[in-house]
Amino acid sequence: MNNLNFRFHADRRQLGGMLMVTGFCAVIHPIANIVNAFNADGALNTDPSTIPFWGMVGAFSLFLNGVASVIVGFAACTMDSSHIIVTTVLTAINQLCWIPYITDMTNVGKMASSDPAKQGLVPAGHNPTETDVKFVASIGVIAIACYGFAYVGSLSFMAFGLHSMNTGKYDQRPSGYxxxxxxxxxxxxxxxxxxxxxxxxxxxxxxxxGALEEGRIRAAMLIVNYPVVSILVGSIQVLHGLWGIARSFGVHSGPRDNIYQLSLAGQWLIVLCFQDIMQLAYFPLNVMTPMAAGIAAISFGINMMPAYLDAKMRNTPEEIPEGYYIEVPQKDVPSISFPLQEQPIQVSTHDIDSVTKVKEEHWT
Structure with a gap:
């Protein structure tokens, strides 16, 4: 495959870099759950019939995928090295990342069906009704699904893209893809x-x-201590989502229109500062501190993927032409040469006399 051109290597390294970043998020997110699996109550996680056990399995699955993705992505990005067997295994084990999200959905559903005074979604100080608990639980399931699709999807997207490059399927990712x-x-x-x-x-x-003095509302990774903050962040995300849909249907100014990427960078900063830090910092004694890094990691995919896909859509041909990733050898064209031969200059006596006569007439 020596005839691969520079664009192929650039795109493969790009995918490797993105895989490394998304993989690092998968390393950070489950660490708190892994630590909890070995604390004083860790023995509870040995029973396969309990949710904590599958939460521990899911945490290890994410961690394994994260470490593998960082290593594979680093090799592709910095050493321009990637092998089809490695990416085949990686794309297969990526599917294990769904275990923690399925477990979380099950856990939220279990909370919703429990006594309103004992569930962990709405504190008892708010005097929650069954309707309150079920509404928060339903929001939690939706949030898990959305953040999970974006989180696992970003990891799998980069791994499968790298695998496609290794298998020679260069033409399967045009702009329409x-x-x-x-x-x-x-x-x-x-x-x-x-x-x-x-x-x-x-x-x-x-x-x-205002601040919920009776305790926070928790719907999975969505924590509410300040309802107004949740309204603000949610509204910004909705607007950017609708904007991305519009751009996918051609509402943009072409390859150099990067305003969407800049705006999404601002959204990501708002998510980190308000949804993550501000909402969690209100807790006394920092009891929710371990969640902060996890929320930062899990929220990366849902903020990053629209920006990445929009840029690729605008800068990739509608159809991958011949020679886009493969160097096409030039056809043999017969060359035509015109050899130069030195020709002696013939000057006659008559020519010399004519020039002399012209000079004499000019000066007289």
Whole structure:
């Protein structure tokens, strides 16, 4: 495969770099759960019939995928080295990343069906009704699905893209491929933002608009201490999701229109500062501190993927032409040469006399 051109190596290294970043998020996110599996209550995690056991299995699955993705991505990005067997195994074990999300959905459903006074979604100080608990639980399931699709999806997308490069399927990712994915991930962002917006609005209506002194509302990775903050962050995410859908249908100015990427960078900063730090910092004695790094990691995919896919959609041909990734040898064209031969200059006596006569007439 010596005839691969520089674009192939550049794109493969790009995928390797993105795989390394998303893999690092998968390393950071489950660390708190792994630590909890070995604490004083860790023995409870040895019973396969319990949710904590499968939470531990899911945490190890994420951690394994994260470490493998960082190593494979680093090799592709910095050493331009990648092998089909390695990427085949990686794309296969990526599917194990769904274990913690399925476990979390099951756990939220179990909380919703428990006594409203004993569940862990709405504190008892708010005097929650069964409707309150079920609403928060439903928002939690939606949030897990959206953040899970974006989180695991970003990891799998980069791994499978690297695998496609290794298997020689260069022409399977034209602009239309990224367009469809942009529509999907923008829709995921819209629904995820809508879930946070709805949770914030419901909390403000039922429990107050200020700081929730009776305790936080928790719907999976969506924590509400300040309902207004949840409304703000959710609204921004919904707007960016709808914007991404519009761009996937051609509402943009071409390859150099990068305003969407800049705006999404601002959204990501807002998520880190408000959804993550501000909402969690309100807890006394920092009891939710271990969640902060996890929320930062799990929220990366839902903020990053629309930006990445939009850029690829605008800068990739509608159809991958011949020679885009493979150097096409030039056809043999017969060359035509015109040899130069030195020719002696013939000057006659008559020519010399004519020139002399012209000079004499000019000066007289």
């Amino acid at each position: 990224y367009k469809g994915r942009l529509t999907f991930y923008s829709l995921v962002l819209t629904i995820g933002g809508g879930a946070q917006l709805a949770l914030g609005a419901y909390s403000a209506a039922e429990f107050g608009t």
